Amino acid sequence: MKGIIFALLGGAFITLQGVANSRISQDIGTWQAATITQLTGFIMAFLILLFVRDGRGQGFKQVKPLYLTGGSFAAIIIFTNVTAIHEVGVTLTISALLIAQLSLTFIIDIKGWFGVAKQKIRLSQFIGIGMMITGVVILRS
Amino acid sequence: MVLGIVLALIAGSLVSLQNIFNSKVNERAGSWATTTLVLGLGFLASLMFGLIFEGKQIFNFQHMQTWYWFSGMIGVGVVVCLVQGMKLLGPTYATSIALIAQLGFALMWDSLGWLGLEKVPFTPQQLIGVLMVVGGIIVFKLGGGRETQKSSELT
Structure with missing residues (x-):
């Protein structure tokens, strides 16, 4: 039960983040909104890191440099997400976003890119993506 | 309409890549x-990007409200909740629930128009669309053989 509440809240916060960024961007601009939320989040995470000390800073050296750059994508993610929310609303934005997210992860799994363990294709995954796309068509018609 | 959807698709693809990269660092x-x-x-x-596209304008915080400074804490909340959720439920169930919650709250937000976002009126058609997407997520994540999955569990 506790796990379900954490997971529900986690999802709710992801949506809230997009909505808050959209709201802030109306007042101060999208890049400014992205810069500020990331900066304050960074400071907060850094303070927690100092406190919990679960960090293994040397761990970074054992990771391929490419994988360390993931964080920088956030700039474009926030910009596209915020602009999409202004254009088509939150529901349609998140629906389309999730389709792209699950589909690309699915392709990466099948191809075994980025050193991910290769997965077999399951019919249910195609059906699932098909249903999600149908849902978006219903939403926008 | 099309522009918004294309931008959302770009965002989703980058989220997928970012999740995979971050999970490698996380390990x-x-x-x-x-x-x-x-x-x-x-x-x-x-x-x-702000400096490139807007120059010094990026440092113009005239219309700043106090709570904007705290919005970054939401991202920290995301990490805490997802890490705990995965610990307690395992990645497949935790991420499935989180994905569905994302959509449920999106629908709620549109219909209530909180925080001064443009209200998108709630219609039965919207509910059907969202339920269809939610069904798709469940079939995608939990349908068929449940072999151990790696990267797709993390998104």
Whole structure:
């Protein structure tokens, strides 16, 4: 039960983040909104890191440099997400976003890119993506 | 309409890549060192794009409200909740629930128009669309043989 509440809240916060960024961007601009939320989040995470000390800073050296750059994508993610929310609303934005997210992860799994363990294709995954796309068509018609 | 959807698709693809990259860092460096790095780089990249596209205008915080400074804490909340959820439920169930919650709250937000976003009126058709997407997520994540999955569990 506790796990379900954490997971529900986690999802709710992801949506809230997009909505808050959209709201802030109306007042101060999208890049400014992205810069500020990331900066304050960074400071907060850094303070927690100092406190919990679960960090293994040397761990970074054992990771391929490419994988360390993931964080920088956030700039474009926030910009596209915020602009999409202004254009088509939150529901349609998140629906389309999730389709792209699950589909690309699915392709990466099948191809075994980025050193991910290769997965077999399951019919249910195609059906699932098909249903999600149908849902978006219903939403926008 | 099309522009918004294309932008959302770009965002989703990048989220997928980012999740895979971050999980690789996470394995070695732990979740808070990873979160700190990810948000720090996100900050630098946003600042850089801001300087490129808007120049000094990026430092113009005239219409800033106090709570804007705290919005970054939401991202920290995301990490805490997802890490705990995965610990307690395992990645497949935790991420499935989180994905569905994302959509449920999106629908709620549109219909209530909180925080001064444009209200999108709630219609039965919207509910059917969202239920269809939610059904798709469940079939995708939990349908068929449940062999151990790696990267798709993390998104």
